[in-house]
Amino acid sequence: MLTILLLLFIVAITYYYLKWNYDFWQVRGVPFEKPVLFFGNFKKSITRLRHVSEDFTELYNKYKGTANFIGIFQMREPRIMVIEPKLVNEVLIRKFNHFSANEFSKIFNPKIDPLFTRNPFLASGDSWKEYRSEIATAFSSVRLRTMYPIMESVVDNLHSQVIYHINQPFEARELSLRFTADIVSNCIFNLNSDCLSGCCKVRTMSKKLSSPPKKTVLFMIIAEIFPICRKFLPMKFITDDVEEFFLDFFERSMRLRKRTGIKVDDFLDYVISLREKKKLSHKDVAGHLTTFFSDGLETTSLLIAHTLYELANNEGVQCKLRDEINRYIDTYDEISYDVLNEMAYLELVIAETLRLHPPFTIISKECTSDVRLEVTKGRTVLIEKGTNVYIPLYQIQNDPEYFPKPKEFIPERCSHHYSYDGLYLPFGNGTRQCLGMKFASMACKAAVVQLVKNFKITVNSRTSEELRIDPNEFLNIKKGGLWLNFKPVHMFQI
């Protein structure tokens, strides 16, 4: 009897605990979406019935025009979702001091995950400033230029691989992932990972880097409901084998650099000198390099895959881009780093791909000090420290009010600077904007130029006609894949 009473008591306490702040936004007079017990407003994505961006789309469409932002619930936690673009730059730029942290920074523990948490994306406060400034210097134009010849050799290998398997369709993301893994290994670590031509351990390990083990996911859900658990049950995000792999990868690249005695002004050289200057530990330096795999691999390969898919789907755009490439080759004989950056139509094609298919569908920021935000005309509400703010970039970039016929691929429209109005955010905006955007764009341009120059690309029938984002993925990864055919261009020339 006592046990039953105790159980009933626990159930009742849990029920009230899960429910007690569901009136949070009502009390503050903020329009909000009624939550469902335990799941909040994300039942369908938490149960994997659809991708989280579809939950956001439903909320965005329902509340657009009613308020600048609305209140939502992530399980039992009250959060806000920005609706009006004018509030986007308010959060990311003008009131940045109040929103300087990323939501993830409170989830990970640098003592337990030293390799993973050197990443500025996961850091906040002074650590974020330090890590960001350490890594930002590495992306100078001089270093990108130094990397370009190495990138060119990987691009040649990409071409050879497509030729080698020309009679079969390629899944664009898989091909791009292998390409990007080789780009990062060669350009950043100075090691060849042979992903394009063979077994790709780097790709397997990088996948593990961005998808935590099941018990960690469970812990993250529990910590979402009972935040106190973060203090008492610290959880490692990356498994020991992944950590060892990347440490070993870094050590091999250091040994090779020492043995050859080569002096190159590249990223590896930069972090080695940084280690000496700041007396950083081995793991600190390896952590910076691992950031390229955790932040850069999936995102960059998605950009390449979606660009190839849109070119395959829009023959006119593909022909126009091929004409531009051929014009530059006729003028300069080869596509150098500078020529690549001069190609205006290529730039627009990539920008339009990022509008239609941003790899991240939302940006989240944490409120770091109390601030008032205007919820409806003339009425402000206090947003308390610790509240998370979601910016639905996918929804804004696909809103017909801002981008007429949003599902159509129209590169020309990207000649306008939408980011000034908070309408274009594939790399974020403001002080925490993506650090790798130039690197990603360079890798994408180099791959696309090589493939479009040599192949006519079409969509293979294995690609689903209605593209949906895979609910099991965090990033914008299409369910079933993007299958493409490549045929040598000379076959079509008479």
Ligand code: HEM
């Ligand atoms: C197409 C490829 C990429 C896309 C779409 C992308 C997108 C983003 C986005 C949306 C953010 C968050 C911005 C914010 O919170 O306001 C971000 C941050 C970041 N990205 Fe990227 N990224 C890409 C490639 C890369 C690459 C290649 C690297 C290389 C290391 C990289 C490193 C970072 C870092 C370090 C941050 C954190 C910046 C900070 O918090 O200070 N990204 N990226």
